[in-house]
Amino acid sequence: RNDWLAVNQFTVVSNRKTRRPDIVLFVNGLPLVVIELKNPESEQATLRMAYNQLQTYKQELPELFAFNALLIASDGMQARFGTLTSGWDRFMPWRTITGQDLYREPGNERQTEGELRPGLEVLVQGMLAPARLQDYILNFITFEEAASGLLKKAAAYHQYHAVNAALASTLTACGIRADAGALYAGFAEAEAADPFREGAGVADTAGPDRYRPGFGQHRAGVVWHTQGSGKSLSMLFYASKVIRHPAMQNPTIVVITDRNDLDNQLFGTFSANRQLLRQTPQQAASRADLQELLQVASGGVIFTTIQKFFPEQKGQKYPPLSLRSNIVVIADEAHRSQYDFIDGFARHMRDALPNATFIGFTGTPIETDDKSTRAVFGDYISIYDIQRAVEDGATVPIYYESRLARIELDEEAKQWLDEEFEAITEAEEDEVRKQQLKSKWTRLEALLGAERRLKLVAEDIVRHFEQRQQILRGKGMIVCMSRRICVELYEAIVALRPEWHHDDIERGKIKVVMTGSASDPADWQKHIHNKAERDILARRFKDPDDELELVIVRDMWLTGFDAPPLHTMYIDKPMNGHNLMQAIARVNRVFRDKPGGLVVDYVGIANSLKKALAV
Structure with a gap:
């Protein structure tokens, strides 16, 4: 039988400093949960201040956190929980008590669903009930190695x-x-x-x-x-x-x-x-x-x-x-x-x-x-x-920007693209249909991969990405419809910014991520990487401090790839349905002060995007 105890103003003396966290929850004598509360009537006492106070306790009172499972910060109305390694962006709300209900916090304009109820009340009843907390600690906390060190992760x-x-x-x-x-x-x-x-x-x-x-x-x-x-x-x-x-x-x-x-x-x-x-x-x-x-x-x-x-x-x-x-x-x-x-x-x-x-x-x-x-x-x-x-706050919103008008196509090409785009994108998930439309796919590839057009796309991406980086440092991904276009777009970009190129896999600001074989053209070979090399590129791209900021892909990294610093995706490939939704979701990861992800459209995916979001 477990012994549960909540202590108010628990006094801890460490390194000649005396601190009193607001509430400490003990299970069988172990301090597993530390809660910091701020007065909701004070304008200066904010939720973020409660979080900052917990970070101070971590530095000053390491003994208190030797067995810690969860940290909770609240101003009475709103509440957030996280772990010892969670940054402010990963402190999350708990919005249900039974799993069937849903509540929204007073003063939280982002939350629109659910009945109004203080977030602290919902979190305490929904997460800290003894049986549920025991289940949570046993089954829903894990660890993950990252470039910054060991991360402790807890379920939302x-x-x-x-x-x-x-x-x-x-x-x-x-x-x-x-x-x-x-x-x-x-x-x-x-x-x-x-x-x-x-x-x-x-x-x-x-x-x-x-x-x-x-x-x-x-x-x-x-x-x-x-x-x-x-x-x-x-x-x-x-x-x-x-x-x-x-x-x-x-x-x-x-x-x-x-x-x-x-x-x-x-x-x-x-x-x-x-x-x-x-x-x-x-x-x-x-x-x-x-x-x-x-x-x-x-x-x-x-x-x-x-x-x-x-x-x-x-x-x-x-x-x-x-x-x-x-x-x-x-x-x-x-x-x-x-x-x-x-x-x-x-x-x-x-x-x-x-x-x-x-x-x-x-x-x-x-x-x-x-x-x-x-x-x-x-x-x-x-x-x-x-x-x-x-x-x-589990993900950030995704914004859409069309740059199609900036990339010149003659009227005949525009009309053909409008008529055939839907049929060609539908073929992506159906191999039989894809074979039937192979000639149309080939024609579209030639249209999008024309030398003059790629030069315009390269100029626009360089200009747009540099402006983005001045506002918000992060990473960008360019999606092309063929490996040939990936390689030629890379060459067009490094012609504009030679300093972005480097032969070393561990160096350079831009890389192509694709597979291939010895039978591929000679000028492709430097862009064809084995698994170990792709792992190096993935590690670099996920590291916000690495100089690798821009990658060009056809299919790689469009599903299941998690790179929180990625904030911009440039799409120059026909996509729809699940494939499109999975691709654009690469930019929706929470990261520091990233306000949202941006999808930049060079090929006209707006209608496909609307259909995918409407499902």
Whole structure:
């Protein structure tokens, strides 16, 4: 039984200084939460001052924070929480008590949804209730290595409640009668909830359980949390809770992506948190390796791409790998066209793991006419959209600027571009359609990649980016529709600013990030990088103090790439739907005093952007 104690004006003497934090919460004698309060009636006593006071305590009273889990700052009306390494920009509100309600703080003009209620009251009741705080400290705090050192990260309210709702939905989908919120000291205490021993908790699908929605149907649902709001960490926390819930009896977690770079990024996040997962994740190197990893009796966190679940020959049936029912498949970006029952991921996955339960995580919404995604994964478990993320400060707003008029095209080219743009962008996600429109794609590539036009684009980007940098230091990304255009635009830019170029991978202000082979043209070779070199470029680009400020890409880094200093994206490539939404979200990350991200349009994506945002 835990001992809970809240102490007002707790006196601490350290280095000949006496300090009295307003409230310290102790659990079993350990000071886990420090709260600093300011008088709401005083104009000088602000929320930011409470945060600053906590930073002073950190410097002066290190002993008080040896076991610290959370810091809370409040002026009575508004409240924010963070960790020992959180900057002011990462101190977040807690806007719900039950996970079903939503409140807005007095005086917070950015928040528009929810009933008015003091933020401190909501945070105390919604986060600091003993059972919830215990769950939070055990399951929702983790660490991450960064260029600045070790970061301590804590879940936001939308992550906490989504993960717990997803766990409950997963238990139901597995056909398990067990309390998702139960806290167990060990597996022995949960024997009664064990669904994998005869008569213990297995679903009676012919009895009363059949009336429970989704019970034993192996479709846990979809978590839609907008890009930049912590989807990767939510997936990590979810996997950890599924693994640690005794009723799941040491499950196997299979994490699926549809691209190798996304697989590597997620694998890196999970690998860095193997203590939270209680095991070391493994990455399937081949189909044979995947099959071997899945033929285990229990346990395991396995990463793979969907391509490894496709048989060698089209039309073949994938062999069954395991009949166990405590296998959970987590699909990243669960709206992709590959997730279908005809000859796609879902069919082969069901053949390989017929009793597994599926759950999807996505940063963009499922389109209303997308029936296949719901058939595979089920309905929404949790929604955290762009508006809420901006209101909470989880992301920054994205602004749009058209520069299309500045780049001259003759009238015939303009008319052709207007007529064909929609059809060509639609082909991006559909390989068959893309082949049918190959000649149109080629013509558009020639139009956008014309030497005279690229010179104009280069001049405009250089001028625009330099003006942006005078106002707000940060990073920029240019998106082109082909590798040829990437290379030639680079040459046009460095012709204007020769000092931006450097042959050394560790030097230079601008770089192209792309893959290729020895058969590519000779003048491309200096821009073709292997994985180790791309990792160096990623590290440099994420570092706000590194001189690398501008990158040119075609497909690399447009999904799953997190670079908070990035504030401007120049788009010169036809894009729409999920691809467009994922790309522009690269600029929405919170960073210091960044007020927002900017998308600069050189190709006419305005209508596509409106459609994507309207879903």
